[in-house]
Amino acid sequence: MLKTYNYPKFEYRRPPEIASGKTLKVPLVVVGAGPVGLAAALDLQQQGLPVLLLDEDDTVSIGSRGVCYAKRALEILDRYGVGDAVCAKGVSWNVGRTFFREEEVYNFNLVPEPDHHRPGMVNLQQYYLEEYLAASAAARPEIELRWRNKVVSVAQNGRTVTLKVETEDGFYTVETDWLIAADGARSPIRRMLGLEVEGKIFMDRFLIADVVMKAEFPSERWFWFDPPFHPGQSVLLHRQTDSVYRIDFQLGWDADPEQAKKPENVLPRIKAMLGDEREFELEWVSVYTFQCRRMGRFNHGNVIFIGDAAHQVSPFGARGANSGLQDADNLGWKLKLVISGLAPAALLDSYSEERIYAADENLLNSTRSTDFITPKSKVSRTFRNAVLGLAKDHAFGRALVNSGRLSVPAFLTTSSLNTPDCAGDAFSCRMVPGAPMDDAPVVENGVDGWLHNKVGQRFTALYFADDPQQLDAATIEALSSLSCGGIAVQPLVISRREGSVGGNIQHLVDARGVAARRYDAQPGTVYLLRPDQHVAARWRGLDVAKIKSAVAKATCNA
């Protein structure tokens, strides 16, 4: 057990189906209550769907795993009701230092981008994240969470998936229309369905240690290449919550994991790194080998894979849980539309396409970082060391140093759900169709808030105006008409000046013009935002027919 954290123990309740012997029939099951399964359950619940969530365990993530949650993940967590808790408990860091052999070659200060609600990242042990998500899920009666319920078999027949679930009191059967497999990297469901996952294992091992520092120690990220206390390898030191520091020692493939884990071998390594005088206590040690792989497709009929079950990356760049949360975000609204009969099942193919695009970007970036950190050949090591040598004095060298590229969301520029810009509509910003929307400070009814918290979970037409009083009746009528029909679009006026908009349309004030600048907006500019806060389309003028056809495109109804 850890000294700084008490693992919650979630209550197991005897499922009523065991006594009744009846098959439980539900529309939707999520298997796995890790961060991604919990996120999926919360997303689907917010879409108005009842969720049965099964997990074989009765607590949160054990030991040291995910640490770093990036801005996009924090924005998504806001919608699951845990953004504030994660940011309050998590620690922010801005200064990163890079060392090569004996000396510091450079440092950087990631000053948070102004005018964003959430910082670039916070560091927090994964068990806290899961604890908050589990509490948020437990507070919603539409989510039935069954701990210590293990799925032991799965069969797909036609439109039904049949699960056999094992508990300490015996077995029962569940029939469901949809199964979301969030059962982690080893995914028993993937295996039971005989599905493949392709990729490579990195021929390297890492020792992960969590230590509690007894004295003040800076909130910084330190990365060493080839340090004197651990020659030939790399070491990463990262601050987490509760004065716990995470240390990753690269061990090399030949290391014996059992030997390396022993305290008598770990402690001297850490002492050598910190200098003997600093007091610390060892909280957790384990040895990992990393995989980089993904499934060929993420949806197989009515079984859909998300999170580590669908894809795994090396942890350089913190892309595992961060991307899993984006899977949940991408899937929830699509599944809701399909279940409601408002979109064809083909919309779920776009879940697979878009998240594979993102997974490939994550795999590419984490593989590049791994190749830089652990060179595979002599010439690769020579180049790496040359870069580090040049980085000390030259900016171009620093740009080449790659000790992990922090998780950022994919710009889904090639998605078939996007409506390309019209020929005459010129834009000069990053908010292209497929882009994850940029945040901005806004005021609603005199209260300060953030743009990203005002949209999401449904389609939104963001209409930019200068003076809201000047909107003519035709514009107001056109905007109001968007909320009618099968797939409603929420109209949202965002104006530079204060004032009121007629017709009960939601209205935000962009007092300093930050949103207008980030979206390169002029009065009359319209952005169609998807329920997952990606841009679907944009225009220089309001045209209801164009918005409707872009919604049709974004929902595979075109």
Place this chain on the structure above:
Amino acid sequence: MALNLNPNFSEAGKRYFNAYTPADDFYELLINTHRDLSDEQSELLNARLILLLANHVGDIGTLREALKIAREGV
């Protein structure tokens, strides 16, 4: 022409959404070009590459500066 020591990679027709991407694109290309070569072959590849790039730069003053910086760090 002064030697440019600031980040300077880009590819025509490509739009970058992250500042780190162009340098990482180049570095991967460089390392991949060496894939499956022996150390000796890699050395030869590097020599050929330097000659190609040096001719492309052309300006001997610039090359002198680059050679000097390269030598100082060895």
